[in-house]
Each structure stands twice: as C-alpha cells, then as structure tokens.
Amino acid sequence: RLGELSILLRLVEVKFGAIEDDDKERLSQLNHEQIKRASARILTATTFEEIL
Template sequence: MLAETLGYILDERHEKGREEGLRLGALASLLKLVEMKFGAIADTDKDRLSQLNHEQITHALSRILTATTLADLF
C-alpha cells in the first residue's frame, strides 16, 4: 500500500516535471523568436512572457510569423 502511494506520488511529480520542462523549452523558443523578430526584449516583456502557461506559449508561437507587434502574440 505504501509502495503504491509512493509510486503514485513519484509518477505525479515526474509528470509535472516533464510538463514544466516542455513549457520552459517552448518558452525559450518563443523568447528567441520574439528577439529575432522584434529585437531586444524589455525585462517587463520577458517577465510577462515567462508567466504564460504552455497552452498560451503554444498560441503565441503559432502567431509569431504574422505578428506585427508583441501585443499580437497575446
């Protein structure tokens, strides 16, 4: 029983860590593309982008090619 509970907890933590890793990888890609398209990114904009969840980052990545301003990504 205890082993099953510990296994479940470890599986959950592993999954959360994997999801956060995917989010951070997507965020790094987004930040790089924003910098390439718009130039240096202000710290306030970096902070704002860093607060996005994975779904929001994916949405912003899908808009980066057609965006004319940083605001278009949101």
C-alpha cells in the same frame, strides 16, 4: 515548458529585437497552451502585443 518558452523568447528577439525585462516577465507567466498560441501568432504578428 521552459524549453518552449526559451524558443518563444528567441523568436520574439529575432522578429522584434531586444526584449524589455517586463515583456520577458509577461511571457514567462504564460502557460503551455498560451505559449503554443503565441508561437503560432508570431508568424503573422507585426507587434509584440499581437502575440499575447
């Protein structure tokens, strides 16, 4: 899970720029399935909120 989260954090940074600490915390609370969904959503998301 930590490896998946690390990749998701990197994708978010590449797409949206620097991640606020509170958003990092929100992402760190995601479980395995939520990380998988967020990783797919990032492909079409136009805002950070759309990936959650």
